[in-house]
Amino acid sequence: MLLGRKKRVCVVSLDGVSDDLLEGAFQEGRLSPLAAVWKQGGVAPLSSSIPPISSVAWATYATGVNPGGHGIYGFVDRDPRSMDQYIPTARDVAAPTLWARLGEAGLKPTVINLPLTYPAQPFPGTLVAGFPAPELRHAAHPPELAHTLIDSGYLVDPDPRLASDPPAFFAEVKKTIACRRRLALRLLKEDWNLFHLHIMATDRLNHFFLRARLSGTPYHQDFWSAYEDIAELVGEVVEGLPKGTELVLMSDHGFSEAEWQVDLNRWLLEKGLLRLEEGGAGPRRVAPDSVAYSLTPGRVYLMREGRERGGWITPREAPYNLERVREALLEVRTPDGGPAVAEVFWGEEIYRGPRAALGPDLVAIPTPSVELRGGWEGKELAQPAPRQGCHTLEGAFLWIRDREPKPGNILDVPPTLWSLLRLPLPGDFEGKVLI
Structure with a gap:
């Protein structure tokens, strides 16, 4: 033809x-x-x-x-x-x-x-x-x-x-x-x-x-x-x-119109679920005794044994720690008192295939008007959104x-x-x- x-x-x-x-x-x-x-x-x-x-x-x-x-x-x-x-x-x-x-x-x-x-x-x-x-x-x-x-x-x-x-x-x-x-x-x-x-x-x-x-x-x-x-x-x-x-x-x-930018790594720091070391950049700052860290936008990774450098969380310990982190994410509030996270998806429920194990363990979906990031400066939890739309x-x-x-x-x-x-x-x- x-x-x-x-x-x-x-x-x-x-x-x-x-x-x-x-x-x-x-x-x-x-x-x-x-x-x-x-x-x-x-x-x-x-x-x-x-x-x-x-x-x-x-x-x-x-x-x-x-x-x-x-x-x-x-x-x-x-x-x-x-x-x-x-x-x-x-x-x-x-x-x-x-x-x-x-x-x-x-x-x-x-x-x-x-x-x-x-x-x-x-x-x-x-x-x-x-x-x-x-x-x-x-x-x-x-x-x-x-x-x-x-x-x-x-x-x-x-x-x-x-x-x-x-x-x-x-x-x-x-x-x-x-x-x-x-x-x-x-x-x-x-x-x-x-x-x-x-x-x-x-x-x-x-x-x-x-x-x-x-x-x-x-x-x-x-x-x-x-x-x-x-x-x-x-x-x-x-x-x-x-x-x-x-x-x-x-x-x-x-x-949607953006009002707030929320740093999930700052929140994990405040909840004792993340510790950042001096030196290095980005995820290289994650201390081995951390439970989890976040990458933009809203992706959260456990420090899994055998996956992350310095990871220690075994498959048996993962469900407990995932639930701890999920509950913490749902507690995040914006400066005006509203929830920053609308929903948290479990990676094992939404990802399948040969690259699924490398994906995030949790994915936080923000409420409308909120932009989630994974910052490494350890400064403000929330600040006015730098862009008008998210x-x-x-x-x-x-x-x-x-x-x-x-x-x-x-x-x-x-x-x-x-x-x-x-x-x-x-x-x-x-x-x-x-x-």
């Missing part, structure tokens, strides 16, 4: 965008190109990964398995043998990706700027890596595409450090969207079966200027001007799709043209795409089809 006659699916993902934000904007007469597309399909809520952050969510989407299978638990992780911190990359994703599977099956995927795809790995298709991507020369496959990116001054992601200079930040957001538009419209003309365009700028806008969505707030016009550029980009991509293409819009997690477990969406998808989890999107492509489902996909 000729490539051009095979089924095509286009996915446009808007990082950290809720359908409530979009539909509210549509009602106000905003984002007209996207609103016109939105009327052509149905939408359903998606719950995110645990924890609900982009690297974990998109690794889950990219592989069709939970973090225990793909091994990504956050933008920062630790080697338990040395307690050194590191930033996971595409090389750390321990399960095959959707695009690698499709390429091996003789189909041609094109993937643009999904997080945790750097450095670009070779496969039968086209990929431009997403955040974090420090060097463009390693950010594309085939490799010659990297030269085009470099020559054009391509921006993978707005620089978050510019948020302290709002005019410069919004200018860079708009420049990033313009780069994405030029690349997407060019690659859209090539042969493909799966075309995935990811927009990371929405996450940046929501983190740093979520309150600007409200009328009368500073940078209100700048916020919506950037969103209008994104809506126009989506409209142009949809207009350029070959006839008969299945169209999917989605996001990976929700957002991630939420609920609030993501799945929209499909001419269909009414069922509510689900981000794990369910890969089998749903396989169904749209009319391919037999791989046996290791963990989700269900939502159409």
Whole structure:
């Protein structure tokens, strides 16, 4: 069968965008190109990964398995043998990706700027890596595409450090969207079966200027001007799709306004469950007689014997200590007296697979308006949130043209795409089809 006659699916993902934000904007007469597309399909809520952050969510989407299978638990992780911190990359994703599977099956995927795809790995298709991507020369496959990116001054992601200079930040957001538009419209003309365009700028806008969505707030016009550029980009991509293409819009997690940032390591220190030694950095400061420590966001690890450097807690002692830590986490309060933690998940209940044993033993989900971190300075337990928006477990969406998808989890999107492509489902996909 000729490539051009095979089924095509286009996915446009808007990082950290809720359908409530979009539909509210549509009602106000905003984002007209996207609103016109939105009327052509149905939408359903998606719950995110645990924890609900982009690297974990998109690794889950990219592989069709939970973090225990793909091994990504956050933008920062630790080697338990040395307690050194590191930033996971595409090389750390321990399960095959959707695009690698499709390429091996003789189909041609094109993937643009999904997080945790750097450095670009070779496969039968086209990929431009997403955040974090420090060097463009390693950010594309085939490799010659990297030269085009470099020559054009391509921006993978707005620089978050510019948020302290709002005019410069919004200018860079708009420049990033313009780069994405030029690349997407060019690659859209090539042969493909799966075309995935990811927009990371929405996450940046929501983190740093979520309150600007409200009328009368500073940078209100700048916020919506950037969103209008994104809506126009989506409209142009949809207009350029070959006839008969299945169209999917989605996001990976929700957002709420942030009020407090709470340091779980500070709380563990106060409860006598953690002791930090002088010298070293990050988890290397954890003393061997500690019970547990935390990594951002809300991940808590026991000092397990045979796993953590200096670990002493045996499998028999683990349940008692896990319950101690869980109860302590649920006691954390913000300065206004409200609970900081809404729920605590047990790692053994939510993670399964060859990398599950390396994952967190507990994951704390914050209450709306709270951001959890694992700090190493041992200073304030809680402080005003440094950013305007924080991630939420609920609030993501799945929209499909001419269909009414069922509510689900981000794990369910890969089998749903396989169904749209009319391919037999791989046996290791963990989700269900939502159409």
